[in-house]
Amino acid sequence: MAEPTGKIDISRVLNNTFGVIMRHPLIYLGLSFLIIGIPNALLQTAQGSFTTGADGFAVASSYSAQGVGFIVLMLLSILLQATLIVATLNDLGGKPLSLADCFAKALKKLLPLIGLGIVVALGVGLGMMLLVVPGVILYLMWIVATPVMMAEDRGVIDSLKRSAELTSGSKGMIFVLLIIFFVLAVVFGLFVAFIGSLSTILLAIITLVSNTVTGAIQGAGVASIYVDLRTAKEGTDTSTLAEIFA
Numbered sequence: 001m002a003e004p005t006g007k008i009d010i011s012r013v014l015n016n017t018f019g020v021i022m023r024h025p026l027i028y029l030g031l032s033f034l035i036i037g038i039p040n041a042l043l044q045t046a047q048g049s050f051t052t053g054a055d056g057f058a059v060a061s062s063y064s065a066q067g068v069g070f071i072v073l074m075l076l077s078i079l080l081q082a083t084l085i086v087a088t089l090n091d092l093g094g095k096p097l098s099l100a101d102c103f104a105k106a107l108k109k110l111l112p113l114i115g116l117g118i119v120v121a122l123g124v125g126l127g128m129m130l131l132v133v134p135g136v137i138l139y140l141m142w143i144v145a146t147p148v149m150m151a152e153d154r155g156v157i158d159s160l161k162r163s164a165e166l167t168s169g170s171k172g173m174i175f176v177l178l179i180i181f182f183v184l185a186v187v188f189g190l191f192v193a194f195i196g197s198l199s200t201i202l203l204a205i206i207t208l209v210s211n212t213v214t215g216a217i218q219g220a221g222v223a224s225i226y227v228d229l230r231t232a233k234e235g236t237d238t239s240t241l242a243e244i245f246a
Helices: 010-023 025-050 056-092 099-108 110-129 133-141 145-152 156-167 171-198 200-234 238-245
Strands: none
Touching: 010 025, 010 056, 010 171, 010 200, 025 056, 025 099, 025 200, 056 099, 056 110, 056 145, 056 200, 099 110, 110 133, 110 145, 110 156, 133 156, 133 171, 145 156, 145 200, 156 200, 171 200
C-alpha cells in the first residue's frame, strides 16, 4: 500500500490516464467513437446544414432537432464517462475488463448521474457568472464527484461533499493538470485547423477523431485523478478500489 502524501501526483495521473487507454484502445477509443464521436459528428453536420435552410419551417424544425440532439449527446456523454470510470478503476486495480459489465454498472446509475450533472452544471455556471473564479473553484472541488458516486455508491450531495474533501489541498495541482490537458487540446486544435484548411473531408475526419480521443481521455482522466487522490490522502491501494465492483 502506498504511503499517503496528501498531494496528487501529476505524472502518475498522466501515466494512468494514457496507460489505460493504450492497454485497452478498443474499449476506450471504440466506445468513445460510438457513443460520442459519431453522434457529435452527426450533430455538427446537421448544424451546418441547418444554417443553409431557406424556408422558415425547416429553420424552426432545425432548432428543435438541435435541442433534442444536444440533450441526447449530454446523456451519452454521462454514460460514456461513467462506463470508462468503472473500466479505469478495474484496470488500475488489476481486474480484467468486461465492457458489458462496465456499461451495465454505469446504466444502473444513470438517473443519479444525471442529477449530479445538473447540480454541478448549475453550481459551476452560477460561479462563472460571479467573476469566473468561484466557478473554477467549484469545478476543481467537484471534479471527482462522478467517480465518487460510481465507486463509493453515494448520493448526489454526499458525492459532492466527498469530492470536496478529496480535492482539498490539491486544487492547485489539479488546475495545473487541467492546464496540461488544455495545452495538448490547443495544439491538437491548431493541427485540426491546419488540416481543415486543406480539405473539408479531412476536417470532418480529424474532428471525429478529436471528439473520440477527448471522450476517452475525459473518462480515464477523471477516474485517474480520483484514484490518485485516494492514494495520496488515504493510502488506499488500487486493488482495494477495484474490489467494490466485484
